[in-house]
Amino acid sequence: xxxDLVAAIASLKLVESLxxxxxxxxxxxxxxxxxxxxxxxxxxxxxxxxxxxxxxxxLMMSAKILRQISELVKPKMAEASGDSRAVLGKVVIGTVKxxxxxxxxxxxxxxxxxxxxxVHDLGIDVPVDVFVEKVRAVEPDVVALSGLLTLVFDQxxxxxxxxxxxxxxxxxxxxxxxxxxxENTVKYVGADGYRPDAxxxxxLAKEWVGGx
Amino acid sequence: xxxxxxxxxxxxxxxxxxxxxxxxxxxxxxxSPIQAFTYWYAGVSLKEAMYDYAAARKAARKxxxxxxxxxxxxxxMMYPAKAMDLLGLQWFRWPGHGISENTMYQFIEGEYMKExxxxxxxxxxxxxxxxxxxxxxxxxxxxxxKFPPMRGSMWYGWLGTVPPFAxxxxxxxxxxxxxxxxxxxARWFESLDLYKQELKAEGFPIAxxxxxxxxxxxxxxxxxxxxxxxxxxxxxxxxxxxxxxKMVPIAIEAGAAAAEANDPPMAWIWLHKGSDEFMSVKQFxxxxxxxxxxxxxxxxxxxxxxVVYGExxxxxxxxxxxxxxxxxxxxxxxxxxxFKAKDVLKDVCCISGNLPNSLxxxxxxxxxxxxxxxxxxxxxxDGGYIMDTSALLDEAKPENVKAMFEFTRxxxxxx
Numbered sequence: 001x002x003x004d005l006v007a008a009i010a011s012l013k014l015v016e017s018l019x020x021x022x023x024x025x026x027x028x029x030x031x032x033x034x035x036x037x038x039x040x041x042x043x044x045x046x047x048x049x050x051x052x053x054x055x056x057x058x059l060m061m062s063a064k065i066l067r068q069i070s071e072l073v074k075p076k077m078a079e080a081s082g083d084s085r086a087v088l089g090k091v092v093i094g095t096v097k098x099x100x101x102x103x104x105x106x107x108x109x110x111x112x113x114x115x116x117x118x119v120h121d122l123g124i125d126v127p128v129d130v131f132v133e134k135v136r137a138v139e140p141d142v143v144a145l146s147g148l149l150t151l152v153f154d155q156x157x158x159x160x161x162x163x164x165x166x167x168x169x170x171x172x173x174x175x176x177x178x179x180x181x182x183e184n185t186v187k188y189v190g191a192d193g194y195r196p197d198a199x200x201x202x203x204l205a206k207e208w209v210g211g212x
Numbered sequence: 213x214x215x216x217x218x219x220x221x222x223x224x225x226x227x228x229x230x231x232x233x234x235x236x237x238x239x240x241x242x243x244s245p246i247q248a249f250t251y252w253y254a255g256v257s258l259k260e261a262m263y264d265y266a267a268a269r270k271a272a273r274k275x276x277x278x279x280x281x282x283x284x285x286x287x288x289m290m291y292p293a294k295a296m297d298l299l300g301l302q303w304f305r306w307p308g309h310g311i312s313e314n315t316m317y318q319f320i321e322g323e324y325m326k327e328x329x330x331x332x333x334x335x336x337x338x339x340x341x342x343x344x345x346x347x348x349x350x351x352x353x354x355x356x357x358k359f360p361p362m363r364g365s366m367w368y369g370w371l372g373t374v375p376p377f378a379x380x381x382x383x384x385x386x387x388x389x390x391x392x393x394x395x396x397x398a399r400w401f402e403s404l405d406l407y408k409q410e411l412k413a414e415g416f417p418i419a420x421x422x423x424x425x426x427x428x429x430x431x432x433x434x435x436x437x438x439x440x441x442x443x444x445x446x447x448x449x450x451x452x453x454x455x456x457x458k459m460v461p462i463a464i465e466a467g468a469a470a471a472e473a474n475d476p477p478m479a480w481i482w483l484h485k486g487s488d489e490f491m492s493v494k495q496f497x498x499x500x501x502x503x504x505x506x507x508x509x510x511x512x513x514x515x516x517x518x519v520v521y522g523e524x525x526x527x528x529x530x531x532x533x534x535x536x537x538x539x540x541x542x543x544x545x546x547x548x549x550x551f552k553a554k555d556v557l558k559d560v561c562c563i564s565g566n567l568p569n570s571l572x573x574x575x576x577x578x579x580x581x582x583x584x585x586x587x588x589x590x591x592x593x594d595g596g597y598i599m600d601t602s603a604l605l606d607e608a609k610p611e612n613v614k615a616m617f618e619f620t621r622x623x624x625x626x627x
Contacts, residue, residue, distance in 0.1 A: 012446050055492045057442035064443050098315045100305055103438050125311075150569050150607040151316060179489065179524065179547075180570055180603070188574045197489070 001029075002037050009041035010048075012061045014068070021069050031076045038066055042114040049199045056107070059198065063110045087118045089141035089209035092134050094122030096147050096155040104177060105146035108198040115202050117142075128162035135168045141209050144201070145191070147178045153188060160190040173208040177201060217415035224282045225417050228476060228598075232517060232562050234539045236595035240588055240624030241282040242617055243419050243564065243598050245480070245521075247289050248316045248606040249613065250275040257314045259307035262293035265403035272407065276416055279617045283419035283476075286407045289604070291317070292400035298393040300351030303434070316606050324348045325435035327444065330451040333435075334458050336363055345435065347386075355386030421474030424467025424481045424511065424518070427459035427503035432485045441485070445499055456503045463503075464510035471516040478542075479511050480519045487524025501532050512540045522546055522565075523603060530556040546602040554591045563591060564598035567616060572601060572608035577615035584619050592624060599624065 001024055008017040021034055045062045048054040091112050095105050102124045109121045120138055122130055135143060143163070145156050156176055163169045174191040181194045192208075195201040215223070223238075230237035251261045254271035261268040268287035276284045293306055303324070306317040324345055325333060333340045339361050347357045358380045360373040376383060408418050425433065431452070432441035444452045471479035485491070486500035511518045520533075521544040530553055533543060541561045545553055550566040557563055567583055575583075584599065591597040599620045605613070 014447060052492075055495060056490055057445045057495065060439050060442045061446045064439070098311060100311070100318050100320060103321065149316065149318075150573050150603075153570075153573055153607070182568070182570055184570050184574050 002033060005034070005037045006041045006044070009038060009062065009065055009069075010044040012058060012065065014061070014065050017065050018068055018072065021072050025072065025076060031073045034069065034073050038069060039114060039116075042066070046111070046115070046199055046202070059107055059111070063107065066110075066114065086116065088116040088206065090118045090120070090138055091142045091144055091205065092120045092122065092131065092138060092140045093144040094126035094131060094146065095124040096145050096152050096159055097125055097127045098155055099147040099149055099152050100124045101146070101148040101178075104148070104179075104198070105144075108144065108146070108177060108201050111198045111202050112144075112205060115206070117202075117205065128159050131159050132162050132166045132168065135163060135172070136166065140172070142173045142175060142205050144175045144177065144205075145189075146176075148180065149178075150180050152178065153180075153185060156185075156189040156191070164190075173205075175201060175204060217413060220415035221412060221417060224415070225476065227282055228417075231595055231598060232539065232542060234559070234562065234596055236626050239626060240592045240620055241598050242600070242620050243283045244281060244600040245285050245289070245419070245604050246275065246281075246613075247604040249608050250285075250287075251290070252314070252607075253278075253610055253613075257307065258290070258316060259293075259313040261287065261290040262306060262317070265292075265400060269403060269407045269410075273410065276411060277414065279613065280621075281416070281419075281617070284411055284416045285419055286404065286411065288404060288420050292397060295393050295396045295400065298396060299353060299389060302349055302351060319433075321433065321437040323437050323440050325431075325440075327436075327440060327448070330448065330455055334451075334454050336361070337458055337462065339363065349434075350389075352389045353386045355380070355382030355384070358383045359386075417476065418474060419476075419478060420480060421472070421477050421516070422467045422470030422479040424463055424471075424479045424507065426481060426483055426486060426500065427456045427463050427507060428486060428500045429482075429484045430459050430463060431455055438485065438490075442490075445491075445495060449499075453499065456499065460503050460506045460510070463507045464514070467507070467511055467518075468514045468516050471511070472514065476517055477515060478517045478519050480521055481507065483520065483522045483524070483526075486529070487522065487526050488528055489524045493528050496529055497532070501529070505532075505535060508536050508541060512537055517541065519544060522548060524548075527552060533557060534560050536560065542598060544598075544600060550587070551590050554593075554597070558594075558596055562596050562598060565600040565602055566591075567599070567601045569601050569603050569605060569608070572605065572612045572616075575612060577611050580612045580615040581619045581623075584616060585623060588620065588624050595626070 001020060005020045008020055024034055045054060093105060093109050095102055109119050113119045120134060122134055145159055147156060160174060176189055176191045176194050186194045193204055195204050227237040227241045231241055248258060251258055251271045254274045256267050256271040261271060268290040272287040303320050303322060304317060305311045307313045307315060342359045343357050347354045358376055360376045362373055365373045432438060467479040471477045486496055508518045519542045523546050525547040527549045538560055543561050543563050544565040545563060546565060553563050566587060571579055571583060
């Protein structure tokens with residue numbers, strides 16, 4: 001049944017996936033087994049994306065399926081043993097101040113999460129000091145700044161400078177994302193890298209934490 | 213002898229008409245939907261520009277006279293904020309309303325049609341828009357939920373559809389709000405008309421006529437949201453396709469109505485979710501292109517010039533665009549490989565854009581000139597190219613905007 005679930009998620013069948021999960025839970029299956037099946041399915045989804053067979057719609061559909069599975073599984077989690085998955089690295093992510101776009105950021109945060117990162121999502125319109133405080137508190141490996149508009153160039157730059165001023169920039173890898181970004185922007189902002197889509201971004205984050 | 217403003221007006225108009233007809237004009241035209249830059253450049257805050265129509269006109273006029281585009285955009289991008297306040301618009305944040313006073317307004321996507329409402333929409337889009345979309349989009353139109361389905365008024369049906377106007381006070385509140393807002397929007401349009409007349413006297417035609425959107429985007433942007441419509445592509449593709457088809461005549465009607473009132477009669481089709489970033493070529497071919505093509509052809513049939521304004525990368529879709537009637541449209545490209553676009557589309561349509569907005573912010577005037585030169589040399593060969601930035605221009609160094617306009621005027625002459 002576990003194999004069926006992996007196949008159902010990887011072929012993006014919502015109704016079938018949910019019914020399998022319900023059956024597994026009724027039979028007293030350990031929730032952790034279900035979650036592991038989810039990650040296995042997601043690595044298939046990620047691979048299909050990289051091969052060009054899957055696109056954004058398929059990522060979003062898999063996210064929708066996983067969200068609904070997680071709602072079914074969560075209540076059972078307390079009874080079972082705690083989350084035993086190994087964390088690849090920590091990421092603080094957010095859309096910088098004055099920008100309220102979050103579609104790209106959300107899908108990236110989701111992909112990071114299913115790929116084994118501990119994700120701290122600060123949401124949208126995030127001021128510099130909120131980034132600084134969060135970075136101080138969780139000591140992430142990667143900070144990911146998102147923004148759609150050209151207005152965010154300066155805001156991203158200020159965020160990077162804010163981290164420098166707080167002596168938090170060293171040892172930290174900084175990624176930017178959004179459709180106006182390119183290598184010029186990386187330099188301008190003082191970041192370490194940019195990737196054009198969520199899966200490529202996850203690959204860069206993995207390279208950075210040495211978890212390829 | 214110096215040319216009169218009337219001659220300059222005709223000259224600019226001819227330049228654009230020639231380039232669209234794939235004839236070489238006298239020089240590369242510049243038509244650029246400049247957005248927030250206009251107001252920042254003139255020292256007018258965006259909040260002021262959206263609330264004070266005269267202030268917006270003044271700023272737009274300064275931009276036009278200082279930079280001299282071939283077709284001007286005027287203050288149309290500064291939507292009437294008072295009207296938004298009066299209706300309580302939900303899917304927008306504008307200066308002083310959710311974002312700071314000088315930040316560009318931003319659109320917030322949401323689910324304004326739920327995943328199980330396709331049948332209702334397809335059955336009667338007008339009634340769905342009235343009783344579901346409008347009340348969800350505008351806080352002060354909640355009463356429209358009670359608007360009766362007039363489609364059933366035939367014979368003695370009206371005995372059932374008329375009583376709500378007496379029985380339901382919330383309906384009147386909504387109609388009152390619409391009346392007040394309608395008057396405010398009329399003032400905004402008067403301002404746009406006044407601007408058009410003033411600028412015509414200065415020798416400048418206006419670029420905008422109507423706004424249009426790809427049928428898929430109409431559903432995706434404002435009804436289902438990106439997550440909704442993209443998961444529908446996988447979970448309920450047939451319903452989605454039926455709704456997209458239903459949108460085609462709606463999109464043509466909306467785009468043509470305003471465009472026909474302008475000279476040149478342009479309808480700007482702002483493309484959003486069909487680009488390489490969002491969907492595969494296969495998905496584009498199934499869900500996006502057939503209805504977009506119908507929109508483009510439908511507008512052309514009505515004598516409208518569609519300006520198909522791509523906001524992403526469409527490099528893998530260029531072959532599809534060869535299916536449209538020749539010499540009738542402008543295709544604007546953002547991050548598409550525009551040199552490849554020139555190769556593929558040179559006998560099909562005029563192309564525009566691709567001067568990177570990031571360069572306008574981070575580059576120098578020499579960087580801008582070098583990029584413009586590349587565009588004019590390749591894309592402008594024998595005509596068929598209009599100078600424009602990649603996306604609507606907000607942040608930019610004024611000296612870079614100056615470089616873009618002056619260099620194109622000098623270097624872009626066909627000899």
